[in-house]
Amino acid sequence: MPIKTFKPGTPTQRFLRLNKQPELSKKRPEKGLVESYSKTAGRNCYGRITSRRRGGGHKRLFRIIDFRRGKLDIPAKVQSVEYDPNRSANIALLAYADGEKAYIIAPRGIKVGDRIISAEKAPIDVGNNMPLSSIPLSTKIHAVELYPGRGAQVGRSAGNAVELIKIDGNQATLKMPSGEIRLVNSSCRATIGEVGNGDHRNIVLGKAGRNRWLGRRPRVRGMAMNPIDHPNGGGQGKSKGGGGRQHLTSPWGQLAKGFPTRRKSKLSNNLILVRRNGRKLKSK
16 A cells, blocks of 8 residues: 555644555454564663664564574464564465464565465465575675575565575675675575565654654754764754764764774675675785
8 A cells, every 4th residue: 555645733643644554454463473562662781772773662672583584494484474563574374384473574466365484495475585696697696694494684674675696606695675685695585575564664653653663762963062062063043063074973973974993804794795895805
């Protein structure tokens, strides 16, 4: 269903855009596949804030998602497609032929009653899971493993898809949603299709309160602060930070735009062929 708009009867409704999905199940989540979710409000074990602007929000239950898809050669039927408050994508409840149930990320186009399977070789149908070596080139995939058996780590958010470019022996070349091109082991598993709920990116919350419901606290611009509170603060009137023209930074002086934060000693750097900014890395 397309994004729903509203008549501007209030300032909130003037720009409000909501993603109404009547096909989602109205039932409570599967009881055996949820666990309690205790929020930390961005604080670590010492009570210090390590992730700013978090706190409050509605209570949630954590849905246990099967990212490994380890039940091989056992067909499953889609029982329902449900909303998950912990992620942008929807989730699908599978009922396997042996009676077990599991949640997976819901691909685009999946419906109640569809049958899917996880195997070494399977039909190239939406929702089926198999190793990269068994998938045709140029196929759109999601929920991709970076290391065999670890479970899906890439292509899990709403509307995302990874493209399989090349298979060369035990290495597969993938194009990530960010544009990065990298190598992974060809025995890593992936799911056919794109992640559903692509309209999630078109949502406009409309009011500050809806952000608070999601657990996001207000954000104050550094330029609006005093010099003692932020490197970009100060200046008479509006200025580009600190009264001068220095680059935007965090309160601790870390550059905020265009500064690479990825460690140069990271082992997986050798597997990246093209960065997300289009820069090709030197072959070793």
